[in-house]
Amino acid sequence: MSLLADHNLFETRRQFFSRGKNALGYAALTSLLGEGLARQATASSSGAAASGLGPHFAPKAKRVIYLHMVGGPSQMDLFDYKPGMREWYDKDLPASIRNGQRLTTMTSGQARFPIAPSKYEFSQVGQCGMWLNTELLPHLGTCADDICWMRSLHTEAINHEPAITAMQTGNQITGRPCLGSWASYGLGSMNQNLPSFVVMVATPTNREQEQAISSRLWSSGFLPGEHAGVSFRSKGDPILFINNPPGVPSSVRRRTLDGLNALNELNYNLVGDPETHTRIKQYEMAFRMQASVPELTDISKEPEHIYKLYGEEARKPGTFANSVLMARRLTERGVRFVQIYHNNWDHHSNVNGRMPAQCKDVDQPCAALIHDLKQRGMFDDTLIIWGGEFGRTIYSQGGLTKTNYGRDHHPRCFSMWMAGGGAAGGHIHGETDEFSYNIVKDPLHIRDFHATILNLLGYNHDRFTFKFQGLDSKLTGVEPARVVKELIA
Structure with missing residues (x-):
């Protein structure tokens, strides 16, 4: 059986009609324009597609560093100051505040919902006057006027799997x-x-309750496969199999790839399978990375003042500080998007014991990244995003003592921040009620958040689409989304 016949045997109905529509369209075009003009029109269309996409308008951000805190940071312990809650210690959350809203199964059966006010000290920082937990985030406080603070994000997802998927992909379904x-x-x-x-996954200092994450979060989905995230490891080779096996010189690897690519090109030209095209690109990228990645990941030549800026943890592979320093090196060398996941923010218990370690991991490196990008002239066109998939409850999950309490998932309001890349530094967006339970001003759905990020990258979110299953699919989905102009400088 021929290769084409074998491919057609397993061709899906959708692939068949997709392939057939080109023939029907060409026939119709020929009947209208004639053979010569039809060929010119087809060639022109193919050339436009081959030239690649470009932004719809001038972007403010050329690159992104996204710092995702896996588990959902507690907004009232970090960014959403609620001093009045100290008078509510161990009193029940009023039913009028919860208003019958959905709870997780971890607290839905509780007889009481005792208020657990934050034990940390807050102070106002910067000209913007942002109330920040400066006890645990002193370094970040020095950057207050460079940061766009958002305290009114919300989502429908109440459990980790759908919530983190929605935050990363715009949809709760993987x-x-x-x-x-x-x-x-x-x-x-x-x-x-x-x-x-x-993509990098940083190892937290405290590993008490980590959430499982996987490569589905950096999948390209229905987009061409070459746009999936490439995971860099913290131990051993940064990328699996990037180095040649013992005894195999680079010249042999080059000849091998040339042969594979020639076969794949024949296959692609014959059947037009997009996965074959992806494979060709990935083989070539892997070969080129053999030369570029070792230099990239060798941070030994970074000057001492950089380690003073990021902290000594930046010398240790796999730490958050090391990952953030690596993100700067990656973006400096032209990588468009760097995603760092930092785990163990799922504080169902022992907030007092875990929160200091989490903040120590991220505080100095985040501030250092802002200062470092500014001194390199990269801050204005590099967008930094920090946040999790949802927030936490003001009431304690389980028991409540002065030294130990926990917080359940809370999707109705949570806090994030952005800096650089056209974000409005010093702007404080949104307000919540006195319990940090409901939004009372400027709600910000994650669809609007995504639309705003795409706008900073130069894209109209309604026009930035990809044809999939008969729909012009987009990051912001089918429900209305808006660009939040107040978040843009």
Whole structure:
């Protein structure tokens, strides 16, 4: 059986009609324009598609560093100051505040919902006057006027799996492209020797209750496969199998790839399978990374003042500080989108014991990244995003003592921040009620958040689409979304 016949045997109905529509369309075009003009029109259309996408308008951000705190940071312990809650210690959350809203099964059976006010000290920082937990985030406080603070995000997802999927892909159901893949698809690469989208998973100091995460979060979904995130490891080779096996010189690897690519090109030209095209690109990228990645990941030549800026933890592979320093090196070399996941923010218990370690991991490196990008002239066109998939409850999950309490998931309001890349530094967006339970001013759905990020990257979210299952699919989905102008400088 021939290769084409074998491919057609397993061709789906959708692939068949997709292939057939081109023939029908060409026939119709020929009847209208004639053979010569039809060929010119087809060639012109193919050339436009081959030239790749570009932004709809001038972008403010050329690259993104997304710092995702896996588990859902407690907004009232970090950014949403509620001093009045100290008078409510161990009193029940009023039923009028909860108003019958959905709870997780972890607290829905509780007889009481005792208020657990934050034990940490807050102070106003910067000209913007942001109330911040400066006891645990002193370094971040020095950057207050560079940061756009958002205290009114909300989502429908109440459990981790759908919530983190929605935050990364715009949909609670897995299988759709993540934000990094959309950025890669739209903006392309600025360095042919490195991927346009890189992912790192930082190891937290405290590993008491980590959430499982997997490569589905940096999948390209229905976009071409080359736009999936490339995961960099903290131990051993940064990327699996990037180095040649013992005894195999680079020249042999090059000849092997040339042969594979020639076969794949024959296959692609014959059947037009997009996965074959992805494979060709990935083989070539892997070969080029053999030269570029070792230099990239060798941070030994960074000057001492950089380690003083980021902290000594930046010398240790796999730490959050090291990952953030690596993110700066990646974006400096042309990577469009870097995603860092930092785990153990799922504080169902022992907030007092875990929160200091979490904040120590992220505080100095985040502030250092802002200062470092500014001194390199990269801050204005590099967008930094920090946040989790939802917030936490003001009431304690389980028991409540002065030294130990926990917080359940809370999707109705949570806090995030952005800096650089056109974000409105010093702006404080949104307000919540005195319990940090409901939004009372400027609600910000994650669809609006995604639309705003795409706007900073130069895209109209309604026009930035990809044809999938008969729909013009987009990151912001089918429900209305808006760009929040107040978040843009």
